[in-house]
Structure formats: structure tokens, C-alpha cells
Amino acid sequence: MIQTRRDFLKASGALIVSFNAASLAPLSLDGQRPFATHPSHIDPNKLDSWLAIAADGTVTAYTGKCDFGQGIFTAQTQLVAEELGVDISQVKLVQCDTDITPDQGTTSGSQSTPTNFNEGSLALAAATAREALLGMAAAKFGDSADNLTATNGVVTSKSGRRTTYAELLAGKHFDLPLNPGVKRKPVTQWSVLGKPVPSLDRAALTTGRFEFVQNVRVDGMLHGRVVRPPEMGATVAVVDEHSLKDVGGFVKVVVRKNFVGVVAETQYQAEKAARQLSVRWNPGPELPAQKDFFSYLKHQPSHDSLSVDSGDVDSQLRSASTLLRASYTYPYQMHGSVGTSCALADVTSDRAIVWSATQSVYPTRSVLAKILNLSLESVRVIFVRGSGCYGLNGADAASFDAAILSQAVGRPVRLRFSRKDEMMWENFGAACAIEQRAGLAPDGHIVAWDREDWVTSLGSRPGYDRPGNVISGMLLGYEPEPLQPGPAKVPKGEFRNRSNTVPSYFAGCVGNVCGGNGSIRSERAMTHTVCSLFFTGPLRSPLRIQNTFANECFLDELSAQAKADPVAFRIHHLRDPRLIAVVKAAAEAAKWDARPSPGPKVGGDRVVSGRGIACVDYEGGNGYAALVAHVEVNLDSGVVHPRNFFLAIDCGPVSNPDGLRNQSEGGILQAVSRALVEEVTWDNRRVTSVDWASYKTLYLGYEMPAVECTFVMPHGVPALGAGETSITVTPAAIGNAIFDATGARLRTIPFTPERVLDGLRHVNQAGVTRSS
Amino acid sequence: MATVSKKIVLKVNGHEHTVAVDPSTPLLFVLNDELGLRGPRFGCGMAQCGACSVILDGRVVRSCVMSVDAVRNSEITTLEGLGTPEAPHPLQQAFIDEGAAQCGFCLSGVMLTTKALLDANPKASDEEIRDALGGVLCRCFTHLRMMRAIRKYAGARKA
Numbered sequence: 001m002i003q004t005r006r007d008f009l010k011a012s013g014a015l016i017v018s019f020n021a022a023s024l025a026p027l028s029l030d031g032q033r034p035f036a037t038h039p040s041h042i043d044p045n046k047l048d049s050w051l052a053i054a055a056d057g058t059v060t061a062y063t064g065k066c067d068f069g070q071g072i073f074t075a076q077t078q079l080v081a082e083e084l085g086v087d088i089s090q091v092k093l094v095q096c097d098t099d100i101t102p103d104q105g106t107t108s109g110s111q112s113t114p115t116n117f118n119e120g121s122l123a124l125a126a127a128t129a130r131e132a133l134l135g136m137a138a139a140k141f142g143d144s145a146d147n148l149t150a151t152n153g154v155v156t157s158k159s160g161r162r163t164t165y166a167e168l169l170a171g172k173h174f175d176l177p178l179n180p181g182v183k184r185k186p187v188t189q190w191s192v193l194g195k196p197v198p199s200l201d202r203a204a205l206t207t208g209r210f211e212f213v214q215n216v217r218v219d220g221m222l223h224g225r226v227v228r229p230p231e232m233g234a235t236v237a238v239v240d241e242h243s244l245k246d247v248g249g250f251v252k253v254v255v256r257k258n259f260v261g262v263v264a265e266t267q268y269q270a271e272k273a274a275r276q277l278s279v280r281w282n283p284g285p286e287l288p289a290q291k292d293f294f295s296y297l298k299h300q301p302s303h304d305s306l307s308v309d310s311g312d313v314d315s316q317l318r319s320a321s322t323l324l325r326a327s328y329t330y331p332y333q334m335h336g337s338v339g340t341s342c343a344l345a346d347v348t349s350d351r352a353i354v355w356s357a358t359q360s361v362y363p364t365r366s367v368l369a370k371i372l373n374l375s376l377e378s379v380r381v382i383f384v385r386g387s388g389c390y391g392l393n394g395a396d397a398a399s400f401d402a403a404i405l406s407q408a409v410g411r412p413v414r415l416r417f418s419r420k421d422e423m424m425w426e427n428f429g430a431a432c433a434i435e436q437r438a439g440l441a442p443d444g445h446i447v448a449w450d451r452e453d454w455v456t457s458l459g460s461r462p463g464y465d466r467p468g469n470v471i472s473g474m475l476l477g478y479e480p481e482p483l484q485p486g487p488a489k490v491p492k493g494e495f496r497n498r499s500n501t502v503p504s505y506f507a508g509c510v511g512n513v514c515g516g517n518g519s520i521r522s523e524r525a526m527t528h529t530v531c532s533l534f535f536t537g538p539l540r541s542p543l544r545i546q547n548t549f550a551n552e553c554f555l556d557e558l559s560a561q562a563k564a565d566p567v568a569f570r571i572h573h574l575r576d577p578r579l580i581a582v583v584k585a586a587a588e589a590a591k592w593d594a595r596p597s598p599g600p601k602v603g604g605d606r607v608v609s610g611r612g613i614a615c616v617d618y619e620g621g622n623g624y625a626a627l628v629a630h631v632e633v634n635l636d637s638g639v640v641h642p643r644n645f646f647l648a649i650d651c652g653p654v655s656n657p658d659g660l661r662n663q664s665e666g667g668i669l670q671a672v673s674r675a676l677v678e679e680v681t682w683d684n685r686r687v688t689s690v691d692w693a694s695y696k697t698l699y700l701g702y703e704m705p706a707v708e709c710t711f712v713m714p715h716g717v718p719a720l721g722a723g724e725t726s727i728t729v730t731p732a733a734i735g736n737a738i739f740d741a742t743g744a745r746l747r748t749i750p751f752t753p754e755r756v757l758d759g760l761r762h763v764n765q766a767g768v769t770r771s772s
Numbered sequence: 773m774a775t776v777s778k779k780i781v782l783k784v785n786g787h788e789h790t791v792a793v794d795p796s797t798p799l800l801f802v803l804n805d806e807l808g809l810r811g812p813r814f815g816c817g818m819a820q821c822g823a824c825s826v827i828l829d830g831r832v833v834r835s836c837v838m839s840v841d842a843v844r845n846s847e848i849t850t851l852e853g854l855g856t857p858e859a860p861h862p863l864q865q866a867f868i869d870e871g872a873a874q875c876g877f878c879l880s881g882v883m884l885t886t887k888a889l890l891d892a893n894p895k896a897s898d899e900e901i902r903d904a905l906g907g908v909l910c911r912c913f914t915h916l917r918m919m920r921a922i923r924k925y926a927g928a929r930k931a
Contacts, residue, residue, distance in 0.1 A: 069875030198871060338821055
């Protein structure tokens with residue numbers, strides 16, 4: 001079942017020719033040097049690394065960006081079909097396999113589309129191939145390539161001559177470099193891209209045929225489980241293997257430093273063994289109380305950084321006619337994949353193959369080589385999709401664990417986490433506290449804005465060399481990336497939005513160059529990174545969702561203070577035309593009633609409704625979105641129920657409108673759950689939200705709000721990321737709508753009924769007047 | 773004490789299978805590891821999410837908490853048993869048409885719970901459908917599309 005790059009090329013015919021032509025030298029891989037950034041053996045500058053056309057005309061394309069449910073497999077297949085000029089059914093896409101595909105690092109950060117659809121990589125390969133094939137046809141016909149057209153793999157000349165890609169290439173390699181100057185298919189001529197092509201995995205998924213990493217099986221395979229410590233920082237004191245003597249099928253207990261795992265013949269036996277194994281642990285340190293956590297956080301040593309500092313905020317704030325302050329907090333949240341992480345490893349004395357749902361096959365290969373003490377070349381990581389991950393769930397850790405167990409028993413081991421393994425030890429989305437201060441001029445204009453955040457950090461993606469960034473590596477004795485406390489330096493060079501730390505309304509002036517999206521020139525954005533209690537890592541919209549929640553809600557507070565309409569107030573302080581365009585488009589779609597918030601209270605109804613808006617330029621230049629939320633709030637129960645969302649999104653040209661809609665809807669609804677109910681909990685020793693009873697989420701029985709998407713597509717712009725924009729604005733839009741409905745400003749996620757009722761009590765005590 | 777393995781005959785998707793396993797093994801593990809079925813999947817092992825759902829004599833059950841011994845005389849249907857990629861069941865077709873999946877890991881719970889409900893109560897209202905799906909989890913949050921697919925299937929079924 002394992003295919004090699006040779007097999008693929010052989011299947012495509014190319015290798016046969018290669019053998020003949022290259023005196024039986026094994027395919028070229030030796031001839032391709034590692035390239036500069038990563039230890040890849042597949043040269044990304046060569047066309048053959050990306051694309052092969054078989055003698056029967058079928059196209060195999062190789063990508064280092066993989067699909068875990070976000071639809072990029074289908075979009076990339078469309079891309080190859082479009083640029084190459086073949087039918088989509090002729091394209092077979094091979095994704096993320098360290099022996100086969102180019103090293104494209106990690107599939108993350110909404111970077112797959114910018115990376116593969118614009119000036120480089122896969123798009124360039126397919127376009128280069130088309131150009132080369134047209135050149136071959138031109139030579140064959142004795143005609144100019146300008147007189148030729150290519151459709152469905154058939155080249156036709158104006159004079160009526162005709163040939164096919166298959167005939168032209170006859171199973172050979174291209175043996176060409178990528179051409180950076182190649183002519184690309186303009187958006188106006190798209191016939192495959194830009195269409196709502198149904199995702200290619202649907203039939204297999206809905207009929208139960210799809211192979212997830214959880215389904216991969218190999219001959220001679222055993223089953224493994226990990227036995228994790230009871231709490232962070234606990235170390236192994238004694239492992240009593242005798243406790244397993246009556247477990248049938250038991251094969252081995254594996255202990256390496258603080259890593260403990262068991263291997264057995266069947267899943268059931270492995271599960272029994274993991275439950276039954278007696279391990280005495282030395283306790284870890286006590287944890288600070290969750291209720292006081294955010295004040296604890298602000299007193300810890302921190303690594304400080306300034307994204308922007310005009311140097312005059314304190315004086316400007318002192319002289320402002322009105323000063324507003326507010327504290328926002330965002331809790332630890334989980335990826336909480338519905339399936340627990342799983343991997344299959346086959347490690348022998350001199351090589352390893354790992355089937356993994358990691359988003360980072362090449363970095364994972366490098367870390368595996370390190371922890372297994374094998375050479376890089378002898379490790380292969382094959383991506384197989386797992387349960388939706390939304391970032392760094394347990395997939396990397398499970399891959400390391402499976403490999404350690406397989407190496408210890410010398411047989412293939414399938415490792416699957418228990419629900420608790422997954423939820424207690426994944427790299428959570430970071431908890432953050434954000435302090436805001438801003439000053440208004442008498443006319444309501446924002447004159448200065450100062451914001452600082454405290455963000456928790458421990459570990460992250462392991463990258464190429466940091467096993468300790470996830471639990472498995474730390475248990476094996478590797479340190480997570482250290483946090484070096486220290487004061488912030490004056491920002492220099494280019495303005496950096498830094499995880500949407502900087503509100504969109506900042507001018508973003510660094511050294512007299514203003515790279516921000518807004519007009520506020522008295523500005524400061526400081527981040528204090530503090531060592532986290534638990535592992536943290538990228539969770540869909542990492543730090544962007546937290547910062548945007550605080551920034552967009554505080555902007556709304558300023559708008560209310562200025563008695564301005566929140567849409568007009570935003571536009572007034574923005575400069576970026578694309579951000580302004582999505583704000584306008586969302587407002588228009590929602591039939592926004594322009595007036596200040598909170599709105600007039602209707603009658604004596606105990607269920608009130610309101611509307612709120614929020615917008616973001618994701619990371620500064622990787623996707624624009626604005627969202628209007630309509631919510632209902634029950635004044636007696638405190639329950640918030642979003643009813644309608646209107647999203648306007650600009651991610652440049654849209655590869656697949658249905659895919660974008662699916663991602664946008666999914667992002668918003670996931671954020672409804674995160675805004676309303678999700679929160680990691682702990683006691684004085686350990687994480688206590690370890691299953692779906694203790695970690696709240698919104699099940700399918702929840703009546704989800706309707707979502708309407710508007711795509712804003714300016715001409716002549718590159719393709720941007722889209723998977724994380726809608727989720728980023730959702731908590732703020734809901735929070736602003738709650739304020740509009742009730743006058744209660746909620747500054748703590750999740751918006752639980754208790755917090756809403758508490759907010760309502762404050763409104764009643766303060767006697768806040770509602771505008772009309 | 774070694775595990776006692778027993779021969780058990782299972783009726784799955786219209787076929788009989790004989791497996792030799794510890795009778796207390798969860799049905800899910802037998803479906804996945806002995807029969808090579810991919811539809812039911814491990815999500816939590818505690819009947820909290822629905823990813824392992826199968827239909828057992830017309831009722832939807834969580835195969836992760838049910839021993840294989842307890843189901844030996846039952847008709848078991850997994851997601852594979854409804855239809856094939858070439859000839860999908862109308863419910864599967866509705867999910868295909870509506871693009872009602874992201875990662876798709878949860879689909880056994882979503883689709884089989886729906887099927888069991890609508891088989892028993894073809895006129896189920898939206899509220900009854902949501903009620904039935906109250907213990908089924910989709911962490912990609914494909915709720916809207918799934919409800920659309922279910923309504924489409926339910927509507928066509930009535931007609």
C-alpha cells in the first residue's frame with residue numbers, strides 16, 4: 001500500500017523513460033539537492049517535482065499543502081486543471097508525503113491559497129507545464145505557440161491541427177525549471193477555478209468509504225496507548241509492569257523518561273493495559289486558581305514586544321476630553337477534535353514510516369528523526385487526513401508517540417489517544433487578557449489608543465527541531481521553546497500587525513511609514529508573553545480571534561461613548577479601502593439601521609434583540625472580513641441566541657465559491673460555540689475539562705443562526721487566505737450585538753448566561769440610558 | 773489470566789461474519805479492526821459524541837459502549853450499509869448535494885441518527901430532528917448544511 005515517488009512516476013510512465021534515458025539510475029532524486037530552507041530532497045524549482053503526465057494523459061500533481069476538511073484538495077485540483085488546461089477528472093493530486101511531495105512546510109495560517117495559487121509553487125508548475133506543452137506542439141506543427149489553444153489536454157492550432165498532451169510528452173519528464181515569468185490564466189478566463197466544484201471527497205465521506213488516519217492498518221500491526229501523567233509537571237516515580245500480568249495480548253510497557261506507553265495485540269487489550277498499568281507519579285506544581293487567573297497573569301515575568309508606539313499616547317490620553325478604559329479576557333480553548341488523534345508508525349532499526357494527520361509532514365519527519373535517533377533520509381511521513389483539527393490538535397504528539405512505541409517493540413504500532421489524552425494534553429488556544437485605553441476628542445474622534453495584552457505561551461508546533469513543544473516531546477525529556485523575559489524594544493523596520501494585536505484603526509506608523517489600516521496616529525500596542533500553565537498552540541485564528549474580540553468590542557465602546565453609529569464610526573477611522581468595502585458590504589447585506597448603540601428597547605418583551613458589527617484585516621493583508629450579527633438575549637435567563645449573520649469577505653479571487661462558503665459558515669458557527677460556551681477549566685492541580693461533559697460545546701441539536709455570505713472581489717489582486725477570517729470577527733460581532741440589545745458590555749468570553757445576567761445587573765444599577 | 777476469545781456471529785450490512793474475539797470487546801473495535809469497516813469511528817469512547825453510531829435493529833446506538841457479545845443476534849447497519857459512492861442512499865445523496873461535510877469524521881452519528889429517526893417518524897419536525905441530534909457532535913460546525921440536507925431528504929421521503 002505504500003507508494004513511492006517512483007511508483008507514481010512509473011504509473012505515469014515517466015519513470016520508464018527515465019530509466020531508459022538515464023542508464024537505469026534511480027530516479028533523479030539523488031540528482032536533486034536539498035534546497036535552501038528545509039532539508040527536502042525534492043527540488044521545488046523543478047517542474048517534475050510538482051507534476052507528471054502519463055502516457056494515457058492522466059495528470060499527477062504533488063502538493064505540500066494538505067486537506068483536513070477545509071477543501072484545499074479540491075481547490076488545488078481545480079487549480080492544476082485550470083492552469084494546465086485539462087479536465088478536472090484527469091488530475092490526481094498527491095498531498096503531503098515526505099518521499100513524494102515538495103516540502104511546503106506546514107499547512108497552516110491560511111497560507112495554502114496565497115502559497116499555491118499566486119506567483120509560486122503549484123500554480124506556477126501547472127502554468128509552466130502548459131507553456132512547455134504548447135511549445136512542444138508549436139515545434140511539432142511548425143507553428144507559433146500564440147496560434148495554439150489547449151483545452152482538456154488537447155492542443156489545437158488555428159489551421160485545425162490537433163495533438164494531445166499525452167502524445168506530446170509521451171510519458172517523458174519535462175526536465176524543466178519552473179518559469180517564474182510564465183503567463184497565468186487570467187481570472188476572466190477561468191473555467192474550472194471560480195466554480196462551485198463539489199468537494200471531491202463527498203461521496204466517500206458520506207458512504208463511509210473515506211480512509212482517515214484512524215482507518216489505516218498494516219500487516220503485523222499492534223495497538224498502543226499512552227499513559228499520561230495526572231497533571232502538568234508530574235514525573236514518573238515507579239512503573240509497575242506486574243500490574244499487567246493478567247492482561248491478555250499485552251506486549252510491552254515502554255518507559256522513556258516521563259513517557260509511558262503500552263503496546264498490546266488488540267485495541268481493547270491496549271486500552272485495558274493503559275487503564276490497569278500502575279504508575280506512581282511525583283506531583284507537579286500547584287496551579288493558580290482559575291477565578292483569579294487573569295490577575296495572576298499580569299504579575300508574571302514576561303517577554304515584551306511593541307508592535308507600534310508613537311511615544312505620545314500617555315500625554316495625548318491625559319489631554320483627551322474623554323478617557324475610556326476596559327479590560328477584556330479570553331480563556332484557554334480547545335481544538336477538541338471530534339475524533340481523538342491517531343497515528344500509525346512502522347519503525348525498524350534503520351528506517352521509519354509514519355502515517356500521520358499532522359499539518360507538517362516535513363517538520364514532523366525532522367523531529368521524528370531526532371527522537372528516534374535515525375537519519376533524516378530514513379524517515380518518511382505520509383499524511384492521511386484525521387478528524388478536523390483546526391490547528392495543532394494531538395496529531396503531532398500522537399505521531400511521535402506511535403513512533404516511540406513502534407521503535408520499542410520493533411513492529412508497526414497504531415496509537416490512538418483516549419478522549420482524556422486528547423483534551424488534557426493538546427496545545428490549547430492561548431488565554432489572553434487585554435487592557436484598553438483610548439481618548440476621544442469633543443467631536444467624538446479617537447485621538448489616542450493604547451492597548452496591551454498578556455498572552456499565555458508554552459510550546460507550539462514542534463517545527464523542525466523542537467519536540468518539547470508538545471507533550472510527547474516534553475515527556476521524552478525535550479524542553480519546550482524557552483520564553484525569555486525582557487523589556488520591549490522600540491519597533492523598527494516594517495510595521496507588523498502581529499496577530500491582529502494592532503486594532504485596524506491604528507495608523508501603524510513605524511519610522512514615519514504608516515502601514516496600518518486606520519487613522520489614529522497616537523498609538524501603542526504592547527504584548528507581554530507569559531509562560532502558560534498548559535501547552536498552547538495555534539488554534540484556528542491563533543491570537544487573532546482573542547485580539548480582534550478585544551479590539552473590535554472596544555472600538556464599539558468608543559463608538560457608543562461618542563454616540564456614533566458603529567458602522568459610520570468604523571469607516572470614519574479606517575483608511576484601508578478593502579476593509580472599508582467589506583464593512584459597507586456587510587452592513588448593506590444586513591440592512592443595517594444606522595444609529596448609535598444600544599438601540600431602543602422594544603416594549604416590555606423579555607427577549608430583546610440587537611445587532612453588532614466587527615471587521616478584520618486578517619494578520620494585515622491576508623483576507624478581509626466584516627460580520628453583522630443579529631442576536632436575541634433573554635433578560636430573565638441571560639441566554640444569548642444569535643439569529644442571523646451577514647458576512648462580507650474579500651479574499652481576492654475565489655477558487656471555489658462553495659468551498660469558501662462552507663469554510664466561512666463553519667468558521668462563524670464554530671465561533672458561536674467558542675463565544676458562548678467553550679472554556680478550558682482546571683482545579684488547583686490539573687485540567688478538569690477532559691471530555692464532552694466537562695468541556696461545553698454546541699451539539700447539532702443547537703439551532704444555529706442563518707448565515708449569508710457576500711463575496712467582495714476587487715479586480716487584479718492576488719488570492720488570499722480565507723479559512724480563518726470569518727471566525728475571527730464572530731465573538732466581537734456577537735458581543736457588540738449583545739450590547740446593542742441590552743446595554744450590557746460583556747468583556748469576558750464565553751458569554752455565559754451568568755455573565756450576561758451580571759452585565760444586565762450593572763446596566764440596571766448604572767441606569768444606562770438608551771439612545772433612540 | 774489470558775483473554776478468552778469466543779466465536780461470535782455478527783450480521784452487519786446484510787452479511788454474516790464470524791469473528792473470534794473477547795466477547796466484552798466494544799462493538800466499534802470489532803467493526804473497525806475485524807471487519808475493516810470505516811464508517812463508525814472512535815470519538816470519545818463514552819457515548820458523548822456519536823461518531824461511532826450504528827443502527828441496531830432499527831435503533832441508533834453508540835458502538836463504543838456496547839459489547840460485541842450483546843449484539844450477536846441483531847441486524848447491524850453502518851454508514852457503508854446505506855449505499856455506495858456509485859449508488860448512494862437518498863440520505864447520502866442529500867448530504868452530497870448540499871456539501872454537508874467538512875472533515876466528515878462525525879457523519880455516522882449525523883446520518884444514522886437521522887435515518888433511524890425518519891424511519892420511525894417520517895414526519896419529524898425540525899425541532900424533533902434537532903432533538904434527535906442533540907447528542908451528536910460536529911466540531912467543524914457544519915450544522916446549517918447538515919440540517920438543509922436532512923430537510924431535503926425528509927421532504928423527498930414524504931413526497
